[in-house]
Amino acid sequence: MTPEAVIFDIGNVLIEWQPERYYDAVIGEDRRRAMFAEVDLHGMNDVVDRGGDFRDTIYATAEKYPQFRDEIRMWHDNWLDLAKPAIPQSVRCLRALRAQGVKVLALTNFGIGTWAIATPVYDFLNEFDHAYVSGHMGVIKPETRIYEMVEDHSGLDPSALLFTDDRIDNINAAMARGWQVHHFTGSQGWADCLVSKGLLTAEQAT
Template identity: 75%
Template sequence: MIRAVVFDIGNVLIEWQPERFYDATIGEARRKQMFAQVDLHGMNDLVDTGHDFRQTIYDWAEKYPEWRDEIRMWHDHWLDLATPAIPHSVRLLRALRAKGVPVFALTNFGIGTWQIATPVYEFLNEFDRPYVSGHMGVIKPNARIYEMVEQDCGLPPESLLFTDDRAENIEAARNRGWQGHLFDGPQGWAECLVSKGLLTAGEAA
């Protein structure tokens, strides 16, 4: 029996497409060149592990003077990287809560970026338990982050249903006994929730 549903956030509830932002800002060719030379996702992992948002980005920018301004955009225009919300997924979150199903977040998200996002995306404040990597000091797919969720919520692993857009994160959860759904769009996730008996087709629309 499922006793809680666990949502990833990036590309599940909010689109997270930094490459798209940079394509629109500096052009696809320059973006590809920059991403080939600079490990921007590795930089972001530091933020998601709990490092200071602004200092981490600005320090990284100083390592690559030729890309300094562009790297700083990751901080200065962060909301433009993390947009828009995915409305159907938000409806599913709220439909579950309306049915009394506990809903958790388990997300790789920085402390500073969470502070930016939560006033803008009100649904981020609606989780029964938000598990935010920046506050936990560990990111998915490290097994420790799933263990910390289990210890905090007190629910058995097999009673947790988790959706994430990254296969390695789902695999890590399944390795601990969680139920998992690889998110490839809100319709598939809606169908999963219906198949598990958590929502009716009408509630999941």
Template identity: 85%
Template sequence: MKPEAVIFDIGNVLIEWQPERYYDAVIGEERRRAMFAAVDLHGINDQVDRGADFRDTIYGAAEEYPEFRSEIRMWHDNWLDLAKPAIPQSVRLLRALRAQGTKVLALTNFGIGTWAIATPQYEFLKEFDHAYVSGHMGVIKPEPLIYEMVEDDCGINPESLLFTDDRIDNINAALARGWQVHHFTGPQGWADCLVSHGLLTPEQAT
């Protein structure tokens, strides 16, 4: 079935999200490994993605782990350096789909505060027909409720949705609801998927 709408994840699909890489460059791998072993920074970020205040959550964690206070605060203070760069071919695919008249949505684990920082920096984040942002929804992937909320809001049958995400747990949750899915491991594989579904020509998918 040809999809009626294409749904993009954002982190590691449209924008690289590799906090460990940032910290390795700034504080060194050894210090980074020690910090990530002691502090569940990704788990703390999940709180932000559920709608918690960005600064309060990160700064609160920094006070809980004073030995890493300055490094943890970087997650907030230098957030754009963690969330970069854009993935150019994925952005071109988003725009090519829109140019063809395909409805293009986003479904992303993103905080209210981080979304407000990202959208002025990355203009393409404003180009979706609708962006479903977990912080505003109060629920994160891969919890089934967030997929149900998307279905209810967009009004498109699950089997007519094509979703890509870099995390297999998020993909499996969408698959369980009957969505068409593509596990994103790189933009060329995603381009090939869109061509195979008849949404783009090979020339449009470059």
């Protein structure tokens, strides 16, 4: 069936999210590897994405690992340098869908504090019909509850939802709910999917 709503993940779909790349550039790959091997930085970020205080969570982790204190604090202090740049074709597809009158939603693992930082900088984050932000929901992908909450709030049948995400575990969880899915590995593949679903023309999806 033709989707009634298109749901975008944000990190690595609309905005590049590559903390390792940032740290490689700032502190060097060797020290970055040592830090990530010792500190569960992505687990720390999950706490933020569940609604934990952004600064308090990062700074508390930094105090547990004094040998990496300054570097861990960068996750908070320089967050916008970790979350960049925007992915232009994906942004154009979002806007083209809206111009066609397609309902466009976001479903993202994002903290309350980081969302407040990102939305003034990336104007397209304010253009969704609704943004389902994990920090405000208190649950993260790929937990089943977050998908149920989207279904309940949107009032749409799962089969009417088309969802893209760069993480296959998030995709598999949505697919288990009966959602239409696209595993995002690049913006052109996503654009081609939208064309194949009859939502955009090839020209609109460029």
